[in-house]
Amino acid sequence: MKENSASNRILLTGLWSQTIALIMGIGLHSSAILAGRTLFFGKIFTPALDLLFVPFITVGGLLGIWGYFPLRNHSRWLRIAGIAVSAYFFISIPFHMKTILSWSTAHFTEFPERYSFFIIPVQLLFLWIVYRVIQDEKGQQRIERKRTP
Helix, strand or coil, rough: HHHHHHHHHHHHHHHHHHHHHHHHHHHHHHHHHHHCHHHHHHHHHHHHHHHHHHHHHHHHHHHHHHHCCCCCCCCCCHHHHHHHHHHHHHHHHHHHHHHHHHCCCHHHHHCCHHHHHHHHHHHHHHHHHHHHHHHHHHHHHHHHHHCCC
């Protein structure tokens, strides 16, 4: 019981970090579309701004993945989708860490110019998946509390 509760807290911390990062990311990619590439990389997407993302991306990726493995109480599709979202965050950690190490966001210019048009719908889908997992976790916690005298 305590082990499951700790896993739930780990997962929920990762999920809330993912939620924050996704909302910030949708805003950032929207600004890339509205401002244009030159203004976006010249004035908006600075290393200091990317630094704001690093903790949420890192916690979201690491705790998201770590929190899923001991839990088996989610539906199979939701668990697979949640692990995929967590993997997306985990894979992006090196890109954002490179910003810190080089204090430059120039490496992100290698992504295609239309990347934001693609990633915003993906991030909205990920946000919906994370929301569903959070709701499922809250439901599981309610069930566990009812079982515990």
